[in-house]
Structure formats: C-alpha cells, structure tokens
Amino acid sequence: xxxxxxxxxxxxxxxxxxxxxxxxxxxxxxxxxxxxxxxxxxxxxxxxxxxxxxxxxxxxxxxxxxxxxxxxxxxxxxxxxxxxxxxxxxxxxxxxxxxxxxxxxxxxxxxxxxxxxxxxxxxxxx
Numbered sequence: 001x002x003x004x005x006x007x008x009x010x011x012x013x014x015x016x017x018x019x020x021x022x023x024x025x026x027x028x029x030x031x032x033x034x035x036x037x038x039x040x041x042x043x044x045x046x047x048x049x050x051x052x053x054x055x056x057x058x059x060x061x062x063x064x065x066x067x068x069x070x071x072x073x074x075x076x077x078x079x080x081x082x083x084x085x086x087x088x089x090x091x092x093x094x095x096x097x098x099x100x101x102x103x104x105x106x107x108x109x110x111x112x113x114x115x116x117x118x119x120x121x122x123x124x125x126x
Contacts, residue, residue: 017056017073020045027064031116032123034109038077038095041106044124046091051076057094061105063112070105072096078125093125 022045024030035042043061051057059072078093096102 017058018049018051019058019060020047021060021062021069023062025064027112027116030064030109031113031119031121034113034123035078035093035095035125036110037125038093040096040098040102041109042074042077042093042095043072044078044080044091044093046089046124048082048090051079051092053077053079057092059094063109066108066112070101070108072102072105080124089124091124 022033022043024033033044035044043059045057045059053076055076057074057076059074061070061072062068063070072094074094074096076092077095080088080091080093082090084090096106
C-alpha cells in the first residue's frame with residue numbers, strides 16, 4: 001500500500017524587492033520627500049502597502065525638470081503608518097545604498113533643492 005509522500009521541505013526563496021516608480025514634479029514635493037537624515041540620502045515614498053524595516057525596494061526616481069530616471073536599489077529605513085500624527089501621509093523612507101551612483105543622486109537632489117535644504121518647513125518624515 002502506498003503512503004502519500006510529503007513534499008520535500010525547501011529553503012524559502014528570498015522575497016523579490018518591490019519595484020516603485022516615483023516621479024517628483026515640483027521642487028516643493030522633492031523637499032518634502034528627500035531624507036537628508038540618512039548619510040547616504042533617501043527618499044520618502046507615499047504608499048499604503050505594508051513594508052518592514054530592512055525590506056529591499058527598487059525605486060525608479062524622476063526628479064523635477066530632469067527627464068532621467070534614477071534607479072535606486074535601497075532599503076526601507078523609515079515607516080510612517082496610516083493615521084500617523086500630524087496628518088502625515090503613510091509611506092516608507094528608502095535609504096539609498098552606499099555607492100557612487102547614489103552619491104551622485106544625493107548631490108543632484110541637494111543641488112536642485114539649493115537653499116531650501118535649510119528650511120524649517122516640515123517634510124514627510126520629520
């Protein structure tokens with residue numbers, strides 16, 4: 001008599017990173033989304049999707065007045081939950097990786113923001 005054979009246990013496959021396209025059209029929106037707290041730089045992405053700290057996320061980022069799409073293979077390093085204080089939009093902060101392309105992107109963002117980097121206006125994260 002044959003017994004049913006249980007499927008062999010396999011190692012879990014690593015989750016594929018989420019892919020998010022974010023087109024920021026205005027300098028004010030870039031100011032609100034940019035996260036200078038991260039040494040490598042980072043960007044806030046409004047989303048209702050649930051993420052955990054450390055999740056891999058692949059972002060295709062478009063900046064104001066710049067047709068280029070910047071690919072960023074970052075990690076979730078900030079989470080703003082739904083119904084957060086201060087009427088902040090739910091979403092995640094993506095930390096840029098520590099590589100040359102990210103350093104160039106950070107410099108490009110900070111150049112675009114210019115003097116507004118020193119502003120006291122609130123952002124999506126702080």
